Amino acid sequence: ETGVTQSPTHLIKTRGQQVTLRCSSQSGHNTVSWYQQALGQGPQFIFQYYREEENGRGNFPPRFSGLQFPNYSSELNVNALELDDSALYLCASSLGQGASYEQYFGPGTRLTVT
């Protein structure tokens, strides 16, 4: 069974640029959640996708957007990058959207904005 994978591993971007991060969910999982983990902090929820639709959103501005594809893989897009967007971005997949479903985390993408 393949776990959650994310690409790229590391990324350096300049302020004002746009970035796309990718996530492949664990086999059979139809729900993907994205989190931002700033240095020294716990992960913060960005949004969740269930069966290709956004299913909940945290306190992040609209320049953070996402997609989920029919194979349940997902993308996180961030426009107009700011220095504070520098963080580890985590993707987590689960069998369903309910509270009882365990979320399995990927290794993350480390984004540095200069």
Add this chain to the structure above:
Amino acid sequence: AQSVSQHNHHVILSEAASLELGCNYSYGGTVNLFWYVQYPGQHLQLLLKYFSGDPLVKGIKGFEAEFIKSKFSFNLRKPSVQWSDTAEYFCAVKVPDTGRRALTFGSGTRLQVQP
């Protein structure tokens, strides 16, 4: 909105010492509670979870946690730590009856176990 507090930011212990990491949450209704661990260079992994029933929950690698509803707490314990327990530990909460689908994490506790 619910929040999670972990008051111990950095804990240093010797091997065989007992561990207790504090976690408090701020929501008065039904909650699902979790402890995750992040070993150096590895993914976040679930240590244990509490949904209902026995408030003393046993997880992997000898960890346990106790849910005390009156104190809004879910402290993590291990009677005897090993060097391999060196990691960052995160407490998280999910509120099933609000429709919020996501985990709310605390800021984490870095545990350093000295041999």
